[in-house]
Amino acid sequence: MRVHPRYTQKAALALLGGATLLTVAVLVFIIFFVLEKGLPVLSLSFLFTNPQDMGRAGGILPTLIGTVALPVLALAIATPLGVGTAVYLTEYTRESGLTKVIRFGTDCLAGIPSIIFGLFGFIFFVTVLRLGWSILSGGLTLAFMVLPTIIRTSEEAIKAVPASYREVSFSLGATRWQTVRKVILPNALPGIVTGVMLGIGRSIGETAAVIFTAGSSLRMPHSVFDSVRTMSVHFYILAREGISNQNAYGTAAALIIAVLAVNLTAYWLMNRFIARRS
């Protein structure tokens, strides 16, 4: 039996529309659920005062610092490494067995569960290098975790720069490095920024790898060698140990708003960048 295309068309529309609706609905539900429970707790004094009694009372200031410090440190390390690797792979080597192996390696690295990174960071940075539970150990571990994302998105962004730009640049007597600096990187920047933002998003919410490497101290850190607790770890401990569900949701709401802010900033930056160049 043959169904008239008009009906298959309608069915496809309903199915695809339904899938989209479901996706958006889940997202809205999660955000709404967390904000509904968390927003009443959230206030400036909650964000900017120290916790008391294990987090049962008081605010979340040290975890706010931890949530900012770890991704900033991680990205400060991973961005130059990752972009440099991507430039090397795309501009300085020809496609060969070796580049395929490197690429396969980065893909595998991206698929490793974060808790394994945590374990590695614990053994290598915390124990072997004696950095202890610290912002430094956590930042280094997160850097390795987000490195594959940055390499791959930067690589795609660099490959998307038209080959004709390279040709012209070389034909005008520019060296490869001048071409990279003046033509390739500026044109690949929106894609690279996307990769960095994805990296921030991934590291800001990371819990398993952070507990293992940055620890969970609720005290205010004074240097990168101090242990710190991030918001996601704080949320995990508050909820898991039944310390305060209310403050757990308050922390979760702050975390969600932070991630949202990161994404919005990324969009804003990219649009500004694109508008300026065209």
Add this chain to the structure above:
Amino acid sequence: MTESAKVDIQGLDLFYGRFQALKSVTMAVRERKITALIGPSGCGKSTLLRCLNRMNDLIAGAKVRGRVLLDGRDVYRPGADVDELRKRVGMVFQRPNPFPLSIFDNVVYGMRVAGTHNRGRLREAAESSLRGAWLWDQAKDRLDRSALALPLDQQQRLCIARLLAVEPEVILMDEPCSALDPIATGKIEELMLDLKERYTIAIVTHNMQQAARVSDFSGYMLLGEMVEYGSTGKLFTRPEKKLTEDYISGRFG
């Protein structure tokens, strides 16, 4: 004959892997003349052109044998400075390809790359280059606007201006009009005749009328070989080889 040759190509072979794209090509590009390379698609004329500024180096697996003498020195000699060569031998490409930058930044790109950052000197050079490419009047009031907003033929002339700013000696043009309409093509051809007063030009073209209109010397290529090379007038009216005659009379190609 060789005394006025700016570029002297001697027994040039080029291989892409195992495929031989150029077979013992010998030809001279004369100083302050326009030399046209014609022939059917895939005959190797663009490949030959790209040997003159070593753009083929960018292609994996390309190997060259033979000599390309620029002012008597082999550009393929060991230790030759390729970036320096490309400043002396510039190129205009098939599709206009300005950078997504302002008109000004496009024109002075090559100068900045070469280390000139003095604003006054850059401005001066930008003006004279844009004048040289007949684009100054259209561009002078919008130097800081995006080059991509220009119509195609002005983009192509901007690419020529960008090249002139580097002060090349030889200009290679790889089908520079294939993306342009006949009126824009006419303007570029006039410009070429103007440029040959100061520069040595080699052009690859599919358009035989174009070769006949602008060039002083022509080479007809087929399957990687230089079938016939000589003055354009002679090649188009009294070709020596049957193959050339078949091609230019439209019986083939």
